[in-house]
Each structure stands twice: as C-alpha cells, then as structure tokens.
Amino acid sequence: MSARVPTSKLRVGVLASGRGTNLQAIIDAIEAGTLDARIAVVISNKQEAQALERARRHGLTGVFLDPKPFAHGSNSREAYDRAILDVLQKHEVELIALAGYMKIVTPVLIGAYPDRIMNIHPSLLPAFPGLDAQKKAVDWGVKIAGCTVHFVTEGVDEGPIIIQAAVPVLQGDTADTLSARILVQEHRIYPRAIQLYAEGRLRIEGRHVLLAGASDPATGSLINPSL
Ligand code: GAR
Secondary structure (H helix, E strand, O other), rough: OOOOOOOOOEEEEOOOOOHHHHHHHHHHHHHHOOOEEEEEEEOOOOOOHHHHHHHHOOOOOOOOOOOHHHHOOHHHHHHHHHHHHHHHHHHHEEEEOOOOOOOOOOHHHHHOOOOOOEEEEOOOOOOOOOOOOHHHHHOOOOOEEEEEEEEEOOOOOOOOEEEEEEOOOOOOHHHHHHHHHHHHHHHHHHHHHHHHHOOOOOEEOOOOOEEOOOOOOOOOOOOOOOO
16 A cells, blocks of 8 residues: 555544544544544444534534444345445545444445554454453453554454554453553554554555654563563
8 A cells, every 4th residue: 555645634534333532532633733634524333422422512523324224134234334435435534443433344345445444442453352352451461451553454453553552451450440541542542543644654565554754663661560
C-alpha cells in the first residue's frame, strides 16, 4: 500500500457499538487540533450506543443502522456491510475507524476500503485476540499488557500493526482495573495513528507498517515487577 497523499482533510467514518470513549478521544483530539481530520459520520449497530449520543452532542452525524432486517439468509453479514458501505460512501469517508465495534467486518467492507480500515484492540497483539482480551491477560498472568492499533484484514485482529502501548499488570488487578489502565493508553494511540495516516506517513509492506520521518524510539523499558 502506498501512503496517503494529504491533499485535503481526511474524512473519517467511525463504527462503534458501545460507550464510545475511543470515539470521544478522536473527537477531542480533533477539537484540540492534534488530529487534522474530520469525522464524516458515526455509524452504530446498536440504537442505544452512547457513541451515537456523543456524536450528536458534538454536532456530528450519527447513524443507527439496524442489523435485524439483514439477519436472514446466509449472506446477512455481507448484506449489512453493503448497507454500511452505502452510508460511508454517501459521506465520502476515506478512512474507517473501528472504535469498540463489536461486529466482524466482511470482505465487502475490506474490499471497498483496502488498507483503509483501522481497529483498536485492548491487548498487545498477537496476544489475546477476540473478545475479553483484558480478562484473558489477567487470567494468563502476564506482567505486561497493553493495546494495539492495526489495519484490518480478513483475519480477526490479525492485520499489520501501526502502534502499540504497554502497561504493567499489577498484583490484584481485575479485568476492570486492567481495562481502565489500558483504556487511558487507547485514547492516546488511536488519535495518533489516525493523524499519522492523515499525514501520509504510513506505508504497509507485508506485515510491516513503515513510518516515514520516525523520531528516535524511546529507549526506556517497561519492566514489571520493576528491578
Ligand atoms: C475498547 O477497550 C476497545 O479496545 C475494545 O472495546 C472497547 C470499546 O470502548 N475493542 C475490542 O475489544 C475490539 N475487539 P469504547 O466504546 O469506550 O471506545
């Protein structure tokens, strides 16, 4: 994939199913001027999603697209994604950001937006893909957990990794306390990943996402328990 040519403000379509704190982080970054993009539309598969409420509060278009009418037949997920695609195209969306979107996207969307769909996942992928990643991390006993922004491919949580943040797992952590610690970092890295894309600084080569103009990496390490 070649990098985006940043000739106009990036138009982002956000897909969200729930409370929408990552959507909020993206909105906040745009309003603070650290993310040079526009949210063209927010789409949810859940009518009661707080994400839709957040969109409307900020004067953004929020669309509830009910999956039920599409639930029959063997291609129901594809049919639903075609309806999503219609809305995205109507709003001239260039990049799709999945933000707590709890449906698997089909090749219908991936084919229409190749290398132009991002997702945030609450683990250091490839560890703990799928649901309940933070609980899986606690149950496994890992000492370091975190979150990942990646491009979306057909394999669930398998696409090329753009940015990751690590946090320690503390003794006595529950899925809830760990989730809260990870979420703080999600809100930092997701707007950042979108900004890097908007600037045309991301290029995919195989599994690798190359960053143009990267500054020197932080050399400190996160060692847990500390030495
Ligand atoms: C976030 O923790 C996000 O990483 C996770 O759902 C939460 C949504 O929160 N996504 C997944 O688990 C995707 N597999 P939010 O609605 O407050 O942004």
